[in-house]
Amino acid sequence: MKLQVDGRKARGDKRRAEIIEATLRVIERDGVAGVTHRTVAAEAGVPTTSTTYHFSSLDDLLVATLISCARDMATEVYWMIDRARSRGSRGAEEVAGLLAEALGPRRGRTMAEYELYLLAARKPELRPAARRWLDVLTSMVRHDDEVAFRVFLAGIDGLLIQGLIDDEPPSAEELRPVVDYLLKPR
Amino acid sequence: MKLQVDGRKARGDKRRAEIIEATLRVIERDGVAGVTHRTVAAEAGVPTTSTTYHFSSLDDLLVATLISCARDMATEVYWMIDRARSRGSRGAEEVAGLLAEALGPRRGRTMAEYELYLLAARKPELRPAARRWLDVLTSMVRHDDEVAFRVFLAGIDGLLIQGLIDDEPPSAEELRPVVDYLLKPR
DNA sequence: TTTGTTTTGGGACGATCGTTCAGGTAATTT
């Protein structure tokens, strides 16, 4: 068993991560359509061939980036639930706040996440990653009413994607009553 | 005032419509990413220059296609409501059926519609078109509970986009209880 | 040091892209 990592591979992993981060920035700015070896390489400040070396194809790069993006989102959902729990809250405030943030300052990131959804619709390999934040929510939240929970999950997605085509992003206050309605048991 | 139409313009309009239809088929098959002057022209059976003649740029072609697609969707929603009304139904069965169809036989079309959403998120000019089916629903359906109605609209979008990343499309029977929940007043 | 492995990056190839242009045909107007 080797504890000391190979310095070469360490460099490679680091650069791979940088390329993925750069790719995500390109997607946030110009969408999946704007992702080419050259734009990503320029964004990352590396030569063009570096992206082809670390990712066997452009498609691999896209898949890796979106999977990484999905993991980040799932982590974020995890901590949101954790935060709500520690406050003993039902989560309405936290959810509304997270939605408002996703549609405001983090709008580009949210668009990137829905590009992942659409790519997953065409590429089955991406579907587990796209469903990841749904799975996190499902596993962490106790849901006695199965149907109500499915409505909640669908409602979140609907609010987000509809918020993306609003002329101006809705505030947490505007979203609050809708989130309340979604969370209120009956 | 001229009643007789110009035969040349009539031909042009017809071909323009054919190109838009071909573009929609390409989007359904390969996504917006697969749309090029050449693929569209091949799909429509016209020379490549025909698409550049009738649409000043590829972007114009995409916008025109997605606006046309949105109009069709709005029309469909209109008739669904009309159908439900004529039966005196609350619409749950119609909605569940429409969703199942959108995620099954018409899956490609549904994906195209959500590509429109994402494009509208980046191009404000497309937003009125993307919101069209929402406006039709809003104007036709009496909603005494504003919040419940917003939840319903978001729920529909969420069910659709989540259905697109399911490994197999949900049936109308599976969707029915969720739609019931969304429509049930409280 | 020598040998082997991994990363780096400049250069280039063929393919495909959006778009332009010029010459043509058909329909309408004068």
Added chain:
DNA sequence: AAATTACCTGAACGATCGTCCCAAAACAAA
């Protein structure tokens, strides 16, 4: 009939694309 308008289309241009090749550099193992 002549002029005008609108549509059609083959050919081609320059740009950009994904990807490959190969030699140099960095690093690890021998």
